[in-house]
Amino acid sequence: MKFLVCISNVPDTTTKIAFTPDNKEFNKAGVQFVINPWDEYALTRAIELKEAQGGGTVTVLNVGEADTEPNIRKALAIGADDAIRVNAHPKDAFFVAQQIASIAKDGGYDVILMGKESIDYNGFQVHGMVGELLGIPTVAPAMKLDLSGNTATLEREIEGGKEIVEVNTPFVASCQQPMCEPRIPNMRGIMTARTKPLKVVEATADAARTEVAAFALPPQKQGVKLIPAESAGDLIRLLRNEAKVI
Amino acid sequence: MSVLVVVECDGGEVKKSSLEVASYGSQVAQMLGTTATAVAVGEATEANLAQLGEQGITKVLHDAEPRLKDFVNGAYTKLIAAAAQKEDAKIIVLANSNIGASVGSRLSIRLQASIATNVVELPKIDGGSFTVKRGAFSGKAFADVKLDGDRKIIAVKKNSIEALHEAGKTAQVEAFSAQLSDADFADAPKQVVMQDQAGGILLPEADLVVSGGRGMKGPENWNLIEELAKALGAATACSKPVSDVDWRPHHEHVGQTGITVSPNLYIACGISGAIQHLAGVNSSKVIVVINKDPEAPFFKAADYGIVGDVFDVLPKLTQAVKELN
Ligand SMILES: Cc1cc2nc3c(=O)[nH]c(=O)nc-3n(C[C@H](O)[C@H](O)[C@H](O)COP(=O)(O)OP(=O)(O)OC[C@H]3O[C@@H](n4cnc5c(N)ncnc54)[C@H](O)[C@@H]3O)c2cc1C
Numbered sequence: 206m207k208f209l210v211c212i213s214n215v216p217d218t219t220t221k222i223a224f225t226p227d228n229k230e231f232n233k234a235g236v237q238f239v240i241n242p243w244d245e246y247a248l249t250r251a252i253e254l255k256e257a258q259g260g261g262t263v264t265v266l267n268v269g270e271a272d273t274e275p276n277i278r279k280a281l282a283i284g285a286d287d288a289i290r291v292n293a294h295p296k297d298a299f300f301v302a303q304q305i306a307s308i309a310k311d312g313g314y315d316v317i318l319m320g321k322e323s324i325d326y327n328g329f330q331v332h333g334m335v336g337e338l339l340g341i342p343t344v345a346p347a348m349k350l351d352l353s354g355n356t357a358t359l360e361r362e363i364e365g366g367k368e369i370v371e372v373n374t375p376f377v378a379s380c381q382q383p384m385c386e387p388r389i390p391n392m393r394g395i396m397t398a399r400t401k402p403l404k405v406v407e408a409t410a411d412a413a414r415t416e417v418a419a420f421a422l423p424p425q426k427q428g429v430k431l432i433p434a435e436s437a438g439d440l441i442r443l444l445r446n447e448a449k450v451i
Numbered sequence: 452m453s454v455l456v457v458v459e460c461d462g463g464e465v466k467k468s469s470l471e472v473a474s475y476g477s478q479v480a481q482m483l484g485t486t487a488t489a490v491a492v493g494e495a496t497e498a499n500l501a502q503l504g505e506q507g508i509t510k511v512l513h514d515a516e517p518r519l520k521d522f523v524n525g526a527y528t529k530l531i532a533a534a535a536q537k538e539d540a541k542i543i544v545l546a547n548s549n550i551g552a553s554v555g556s557r558l559s560i561r562l563q564a565s566i567a568t569n570v571v572e573l574p575k576i577d578g579g580s581f582t583v584k585r586g587a588f589s590g591k592a593f594a595d596v597k598l599d600g601d602r603k604i605i606a607v608k609k610n611s612i613e614a615l616h617e618a619g620k621t622a623q624v625e626a627f628s629a630q631l632s633d634a635d636f637a638d639a640p641k642q643v644v645m646q647d648q649a650g651g652i653l654l655p656e657a658d659l660v661v662s663g664g665r666g667m668k669g670p671e672n673w674n675l676i677e678e679l680a681k682a683l684g685a686a687t688a689c690s691k692p693v694s695d696v697d698w699r700p701h702h703e704h705v706g707q708t709g710i711t712v713s714p715n716l717y718i719a720c721g722i723s724g725a726i727q728h729l730a731g732v733n734s735s736k737v738i739v740v741i742n743k744d745p746e747a748p749f750f751k752a753a754d755y756g757i758v759g760d761v762f763d764v765l766p767k768l769t770q771a772v773k774e775l776n
Binding site for chain 2 (some may be wrong): 210216218219222224230231242243260264277285290293296299302324325326327328329330331332334336337342343344345346348358361363364365366367369370371372381382383413414416417418419420421422423426427430431432433434437438439440442444445448450451
């Protein structure tokens with residue numbers, strides 16, 4: 206079975222967010238980038254399923270410029286077999302989805318996995334766009350994924366519960382916890398990752414449909430009002446009479 | 452040309468987030484000098500759909516196909532696309548829910564529309580330009596996004612728009628068939644399992660949330676969280692390590708890698724306020740923090756705080772709520 210896992214390169218989860226002086230771009234200066242945490246579920250699950258089947262391949266795909274390669278190598282160190290980087294600045298979800306679909310179209314992949322959303326842009330859209338562009342089902346967000354022959358059984362989160370869905374390959378799923386325990390690279394993985402193939406391809410010329418006019422930070426909090434623990438009940442009265450939320 | 456609003460129903464009731472979406476859509480319609488039509492998905496009753504008039508909706512399209520009761524991506528996408536075509540909808544508004552995001556992203560390709568999710572305000576429309584404000588960086592920032600093209604899809608974040616209530620106004624409910632075939636139900640769920648919710652309040656829909664962290668020491672102490680939640684009519688939530696060790700189920704975990712919530716009130720009990728936790732909760736209107744460590748980072752993000760032991764403070768809060776009620 207051929208797995209394609211799409212990963213995005215995002216600021217480390219502890220990053221204090223700041224923008225360039227014109228507020229048009231995220232300020233990357235001094236920021237560590239990581240594999241999008243949701244994508245780690247997709248990657249690890251693909252590797253687990255490949256191992257369970259005793260064969261197949263896991264290909265990692267990233268749409269990004271050369272500075273994303275350390276994290277692509279990390280994905281190879283975790284256990285992917287090979288990687289493709291579409292050499293482009295990821296302009297918006299539509300642009301990225303078109304690049305993924307154009308790679309997937311001729312690649313013969315059975316299962317396309319990605320994270321539920323990226324923790325920077327929080328679009329939660331690429332999965333559906335790729336599925337629609339390829340004319341195959343999408344399951345989003347998936348909390349569990351098992352394969353038996355060409356049939357996948359997934360648990361899909363719905364508000365207040367879950368759906369058990371069965372789809373045939375090929376399909377797209379966007380992953381979230383508790384799908385698996387994301388793996389971290391070991392020394393052997395890091396050594397072998399250096400020699401695994403990483404192919405760089407140019408983007409198709411497709412345009413984006415959205416554009417960020419400006420980023421902004423949320424307004425600062427006014428400061429906390431402390432209530433002594435002995436008179437904790439006063440808090441409830443403040444929530445009713447002052448904050449008017451209960 | 453019109454605005455189409457997708458309303459999600461559950462057990463015959465329009466979801467609260469969909470009342471917000473309907474209000475958003477009807478206000479956009481007004482800005483554009485047109486009307487807003489809704490298309491209903493899920494199990495809907497005519498009486499409840501007619502009430503969408505209170506949110507400014509003039510007409511509701513309803514396909515009574517029983518298999519649409521549960522979410523089916525293929526069928527929902529086709530139904531909404533057919534409704535959009537029928538109404539010549541240039542703007543489609545849906546909830547930023549798992550359903551909204553799943554369907555919205557497929558629709559954006561099918562209808563060749565631009566899309567913005569996680570939207571928190573009404574759009575700015577200026578001549579040909581159409582800009583929406585959306586949450587980004589897991590709640591740590593906002594982005595003003597320009598939507599191109601003459602079709603646009605907007606997924607509205609819960610609790611960011613006040614629902615309208617124009618008492619007595621009703622919408623006309625119209626039977627509608629998207630002519631769905633068996634193939635459209637290929638990804639229909641084999642089974643739907645609903646979670647056991649403390650007090651029956653769904654976390655993603657909740658106005659009030661009481662949340663516990665590692666400071667609660669163990670699952671046996673969660674009755675303190677549940678009792679306060681019950682007294683308030685709140686949903687319960689937790690931090691990631693709490694769900695990682697199975698003190699609480701995963702669907703209660705909030706934060707950067709959990710659910711993002713934006714309730715009117717978020718009460719954090721024994722949670723340190725790590726940046727990844729804050730990311731999922733800091734757009735709550737009012738944040739209350741109870742922590743015995745006065746240096747806990749959560750106090751910086753809080754509106755009200757109590758420096759104290761949760762085991763001592765929580766029963767007092769529950770008692771005070773009961774006295775107030
Ligand atoms: C990639 C990544 C993603 C992550 N995503 C998330 C996420 O989505 N959500 C999330 O929550 N975390 C997430 N985390 C984890 C996060 O960094 C913190 O580890 C976590 O939020 C801490 O949970 P906590 O506050 O419950 O526990 P702790 O950090 O252990 O804090 C417990 C707090 O309880 C207080 N306390 C102890 N006893 C008492 C008492 N008796 N009374 C009052 N207070 C008491 C302590 O003073 C302390 O502040 C993520 C981490 C990473 C690396």
